[in-house]
Amino acid sequence: MANQVTLTIDDLTVTVPEGTLVVDAARKAGIDIPVFCYHPKMEPVGMCRMCLVQVGRPMVDRATGQPVLDADGQPKIQFSPKLETSCTIPVSEGMVIRTNTPEVLRAHRDIIEFLLTSHPLDCPICDKGGECPLQDLTRAYGPGQSRFLLDDKMRLAKHVPLGELIYLDRERCILCARCIRFQDEIVDEPVLSFYHRGRSMQIVTYSDPPFDSYFSGNTTDICPVGALTTADFRFAARPWELKNNASICTQCPVGCNTTLNTRREVKSGGKWVVKRVMPRQNELVNEIWICDKGRFGYHYAESGERILSPHVRKEQGLVPVSWDEALDLVEQRLRQAGAGTVTLAGGRLANEDLFNLAQVTDHLGGRKLLHTQVGGGEYVQRYGLGKGSNLGELGKGDAILVIASDLQEEAPVWWLRVKRAADRGAALMVLNPRPTRLDPYARFIHHYRYGEELEALGRLAAGEGELAEAAEALRSAENLVIFYGSEGLGLAETTALAREAAGLLAGSGRAGKVNSGLIGVWQQNNTLGAYDMGFRPEADLAGALSGSGLAWIAAADPAGDHPALEAALKQAGFLVVQDLFMTRTAQMADVVLPAQAFTEREGTFTSGERRVQRFYPAVAAPPGPLADFSIAARVGLRVGIELEGASAATVMLRIAASVPAYAGLDYALISEVSEQWPIIGREDRYYGGTGYDNHQGLGVQLQPDAVTDPDGEVSIAMAAPAPLQVPEGAVYLAPVTRLYDQGLTLKPSMKIVGQRMARREVWLNPETAARLGFGAASLVTLEGEGWTASGVEIRVDEQLPPDVLLAPRSVGIPATGPEAVRLRPLVTEPEA
Amino acid sequence: MLVRGLLTTLKAFLTEKTVTVQYPEQKRMVRTRFRGRHVLRRYEDTGLERCIGCSLCEAACPADAIFVEASENSDEERYSPGERYASTYEINMLRCIFCGYCEDACPTEAIVLSDNYELSFHDRASAIYTKEMLLEPVPPGGKPTPQRTPPGVYTRAIPEMSDPTD
Numbered sequence: 001m002a003n004q005v006t007l008t009i010d011d012l013t014v015t016v017p018e019g020t021l022v023v024d025a026a027r028k029a030g031i032d033i034p035v036f037c038y039h040p041k042m043e044p045v046g047m048c049r050m051c052l053v054q055v056g057r058p059m060v061d062r063a064t065g066q067p068v069l070d071a072d073g074q075p076k077i078q079f080s081p082k083l084e085t086s087c088t089i090p091v092s093e094g095m096v097i098r099t100n101t102p103e104v105l106r107a108h109r110d111i112i113e114f115l116l117t118s119h120p121l122d123c124p125i126c127d128k129g130g131e132c133p134l135q136d137l138t139r140a141y142g143p144g145q146s147r148f149l150l151d152d153k154m155r156l157a158k159h160v161p162l163g164e165l166i167y168l169d170r171e172r173c174i175l176c177a178r179c180i181r182f183q184d185e186i187v188d189e190p191v192l193s194f195y196h197r198g199r200s201m202q203i204v205t206y207s208d209p210p211f212d213s214y215f216s217g218n219t220t221d222i223c224p225v226g227a228l229t230t231a232d233f234r235f236a237a238r239p240w241e242l243k244n245n246a247s248i249c250t251q252c253p254v255g256c257n258t259t260l261n262t263r264r265e266v267k268s269g270g271k272w273v274v275k276r277v278m279p280r281q282n283e284l285v286n287e288i289w290i291c292d293k294g295r296f297g298y299h300y301a302e303s304g305e306r307i308l309s310p311h312v313r314k315e316q317g318l319v320p321v322s323w324d325e326a327l328d329l330v331e332q333r334l335r336q337a338g339a340g341t342v343t344l345a346g347g348r349l350a351n352e353d354l355f356n357l358a359q360v361t362d363h364l365g366g367r368k369l370l371h372t373q374v375g376g377g378e379y380v381q382r383y384g385l386g387k388g389s390n391l392g393e394l395g396k397g398d399a400i401l402v403i404a405s406d407l408q409e410e411a412p413v414w415w416l417r418v419k420r421a422a423d424r425g426a427a428l429m430v431l432n433p434r435p436t437r438l439d440p441y442a443r444f445i446h447h448y449r450y451g452e453e454l455e456a457l458g459r460l461a462a463g464e465g466e467l468a469e470a471a472e473a474l475r476s477a478e479n480l481v482i483f484y485g486s487e488g489l490g491l492a493e494t495t496a497l498a499r500e501a502a503g504l505l506a507g508s509g510r511a512g513k514v515n516s517g518l519i520g521v522w523q524q525n526n527t528l529g530a531y532d533m534g535f536r537p538e539a540d541l542a543g544a545l546s547g548s549g550l551a552w553i554a555a556a557d558p559a560g561d562h563p564a565l566e567a568a569l570k571q572a573g574f575l576v577v578q579d580l581f582m583t584r585t586a587q588m589a590d591v592v593l594p595a596q597a598f599t600e601r602e603g604t605f606t607s608g609e610r611r612v613q614r615f616y617p618a619v620a621a622p623p624g625p626l627a628d629f630s631i632a633a634r635v636g637l638r639v640g641i642e643l644e645g646a647s648a649a650t651v652m653l654r655i656a657a658s659v660p661a662y663a664g665l666d667y668a669l670i671s672e673v674s675e676q677w678p679i680i681g682r683e684d685r686y687y688g689g690t691g692y693d694n695h696q697g698l699g700v701q702l703q704p705d706a707v708t709d710p711d712g713e714v715s716i717a718m719a720a721p722a723p724l725q726v727p728e729g730a731v732y733l734a735p736v737t738r739l740y741d742q743g744l745t746l747k748p749s750m751k752i753v754g755q756r757m758a759r760r761e762v763w764l765n766p767e768t769a770a771r772l773g774f775g776a777a778s779l780v781t782l783e784g785e786g787w788t789a790s791g792v793e794i795r796v797d798e799q800l801p802p803d804v805l806l807a808p809r810s811v812g813i814p815a816t817g818p819e820a821v822r823l824r825p826l827v828t829e830p831e832a
Numbered sequence: 833m834l835v836r837g838l839l840t841t842l843k844a845f846l847t848e849k850t851v852t853v854q855y856p857e858q859k860r861m862v863r864t865r866f867r868g869r870h871v872l873r874r875y876e877d878t879g880l881e882r883c884i885g886c887s888l889c890e891a892a893c894p895a896d897a898i899f900v901e902a903s904e905n906s907d908e909e910r911y912s913p914g915e916r917y918a919s920t921y922e923i924n925m926l927r928c929i930f931c932g933y934c935e936d937a938c939p940t941e942a943i944v945l946s947d948n949y950e951l952s953f954h955d956r957a958s959a960i961y962t963k964e965m966l967l968e969p970v971p972p973g974g975k976p977t978p979q980r981t982p983p984g985v986y987t988r989a990i991p992e993m994s995d996p997t998d
Contacts, residue, residue, distance in 0.1 A: 124884060125916045126989075158987065169989075171989075234904065
């Protein structure tokens with residue numbers, strides 16, 4: 001612990017750690033020092049001069065080095081002749097700070113008056129109006145009247161797109177550089193900068209495409225004026241009209257805490273709708289940031305294509321029916337199928353849904369399968385992060401290993417947290433077949449050949465060759481966190497990788513330790529919760545589905561994912577689908593049950609760091625759909641098992657009673673909050689931005705099994721993957737994840753992020769492309785095992801390793817793992 | 833006693849002027865600061881709407897009687913001179929207490945309380961005045977909204993504002 005320093009701020013004695021800035025010390029003591037350019041997450045620059053205070057230091061006798069005492073025996077304080085910026089001065093012993101003397105107030109008033117000389121004052125239509133630091137501080141400290149002439153105001157461009165997501169209003173900008181510094185210091189994607197100088201200074205973006213960053217939305221939160229606004233929220237509502245509803249982002253397993261801002265509006269037919277997604281502070285998970293996918297990708301929940309009533313297949317196809325009729329049929333067929341029931345759940349479901357589905361399936365004696373392309377959850381349950389871990393605490397002396405993952409594409413906020421840990425001095429090792437955006441921060445980089453991830457990990461463990469130093473860093477590290485992803489890997493390969501990675505952790509005696517553990521970079525947000533509720537992936541999913549008496553599919557679209565699964569579903573005895581949309585699987589179903597979106601109900605998700613977090617209902621559910629746990633409970637009641645179907649909170653009590661890892665959990669515990677630093681989202685928005693503070697729960701991290709049951713073992717009945725043989729004329733296909741994929745939960749947000757969405761294209765090294773006889777931008781048909789994908793564009797990238805073809809997931813190329821594929825020139829025929 | 837009272841009445845009947853009027857055939861002039869039904873004004877020269885959909889009237893309203901929803905103008909379809917206009921504007925006259933705070937809050941003098949006090953309804957739904965009912969007629973010389981305007985004319989976020997003159 002750092003030394004403590006005691007100082008006086010406005011007659012209040014404050015004790016803070018050494019090195020704290022005066023502005024932060026005042027904030028901790030509850031004293032307002034207004035700021036514009038300072039932000040507690042970034043280095044101070046002292047540009048805006050708003051935080052000027054009077055600083056006095058104890059006078060020291062130069063001859064003796066002793067403090068000079070006044071008549072009362074108190075140290076004599078010498079005030080500096082000019083005001084100083086409190087955001088750049090660290091505290092020192094005996095310092096005296098005055099924040100409300102006439103000189104200081106005069107300085108505040110003058111700075112505000114000066115800033116407003118060229119501010120357009122279009123507050124009535126500004127999206128920031130109502131939550132604007134400049135507005136708030138003008139009211140609190142401003143002069144009320146300007147002495148400058150209105151006609152001399154600068155007239156600048158009002159609606160400049162910095163990329164298609166963020167708009168810049170040059171007149172409103174006060175040049176505090178918070179956005180530039182966020183991109184430089186925090187994200188290290190320096191795409192914004194100042195251009196020109198003096199009165200002509202302005203913010204510009206240098207990248208192509210413009211403002212090319214997955215974190216761009218955060219700049220609108222920390223912008224102290226309305227200069228940066230999002231395209232999504234433009235003129236959508238005034239901030240004071242919005243209601244705040246706590247939620248958890250559903251786009252990836254990081255589990256960022258969010259606040260959904262909702263409003264009732266005429267445009268949406270008088271319904272409550274989500275107007276924007278804002279970050280909610282959780283220093284243990286996402287701090288105060290969220291990625292653009294989480295911010296702009298929420299539109300699927302209110303898509304007009306939602307299924308609104310149960311459907312049953314009759315002669316004329318799927319027809320809407322009542323819940324009773326649909327459930328009667330499901331009951332009848334479930335009773336017939338009995339133990340032949342196969343329940344296939346996707347990782348988008350909440351823990352409560354998965355628990356109830358599992359209970360019904362177990363009651364019937366059926367199988368509980370998990371639809372995922374990333375396996376190894378059993379190892380994460382056992383060797384996951386120890387309870388009380390925080391990636392934000394990793395730093396010097398710790399090691400982070402990221403293997404087979406393009407972390408920025410797969411889970412941007414984890415990328416940010418890992419990058420920040422590396423900035424603080426953690427030894428970052430990146431093992432990946434190709435360069436990624438994590439490489440610049442890595443102390444050790446090893447690019448292995450696609451398909452050789454286990455060998456690479458083995459070499460690291462053994463400390464062979466160039467990895468000797470990395471192995472030493474790994475051994476000597478106090479804490480070790482291992483991320484494993486699915487770069488070029490499928491279910492069998494990721495499971496094997498998880499086993500090896502878990503072995504590395506356990507072998508070094510770090511199993512269950514706080515701030516150490518294994519993290520799987522899943523493709524869905526609650527895959528780990530599905531593991532916890534007893535769902536397991538199946539290597540031969542097609543076989544399991546085709547042999548089932550009844551296939552019950554919840555929040556998964558196997559038919560849309562792979563033709564082999566589509567064929568298998570045709571052979572299933574009966575097909576029940578519960579989902580938000582008429583997916584390809586739902587179109588084949590005998591019964592379709594409409595489910596509620598995460599915005600319309602409550603529940604919990606278990607994040608990749610094994611943190612159980614609660615989301616709350618934000619908008620009224622449309623009549624028709626029911627929450628997934630409620631559907632399962634109704635089905636359960638009909639087939640003879642009584643489950644909780646009315647409230648998610650009571651389902652959690654049942655989970656706590658029957659799932660050992662969740663023992664003792666309830667919603668009250670998950671909703672507990674503790675004091676967080678920095679202070680965000682209170683009245684003083686000028687300090688931390690417009691993100692929300694957390695009243696609704698920091699979540700509860702689960703204890704890994706290695707602690708609760710030290711003698712247990714992981715046993716998985718999954719065969720090790722066979723090495724892939726690439727025949728003559730074929731090429732090795734490696735599936736990779738892109739952030740903006742064309743998946744079900746992002747496609748309805750096409751209007752906003754469409755330009756950045758992964759297209760139907762594959763990436764090759766130019767030499768490999770030439771060897772195969774294709775140039776850049778040529779259209780081909782891919783032929784894999786049991787599938788073809790036509791109209792795929794070839795793209796070349798010199799950074800890629802040779803003899804491999806990278807195919808983005810969720811763009812209509814059904815490869816689920818590494819595969820040998822053949823390429824044919826595109827023949828114009830209707831796509832199968 | 834009775835006679836004295838009747839005499840007073842008779843005196844008044846003969847000497848004093850009538851104070852009642854034959855409403856509704858006859859209507860009395862209201863005072864200049866009378867606060868009656870709201871009107872959404874237009875610019876006299878162009879016919880464009882003054883309202884920019886800022887919702888400040890909604891925020892100022894102590895009775896929560898106003899509902900505003902904004903949309904963006906374009907040169908093809910322009911309602912107001914700035915970037916934004918009110919696509920929905922509703923006042924619930926049953927809730928309104930005619931305090932005039934909305935007038936005070938309005939940055940463009942778009943909403944004013946007029947002389948009209950004849951507000952009676954047969955059902956609650958008809959007490960909600962929509963934007964069409966509140967907007968004043970297009971002034972002579974102006975055009976109805978939405979208008980097609982040449983690019984580059986309306987480039988400001990909000991129209992030029994000055995202190996109220998009356």
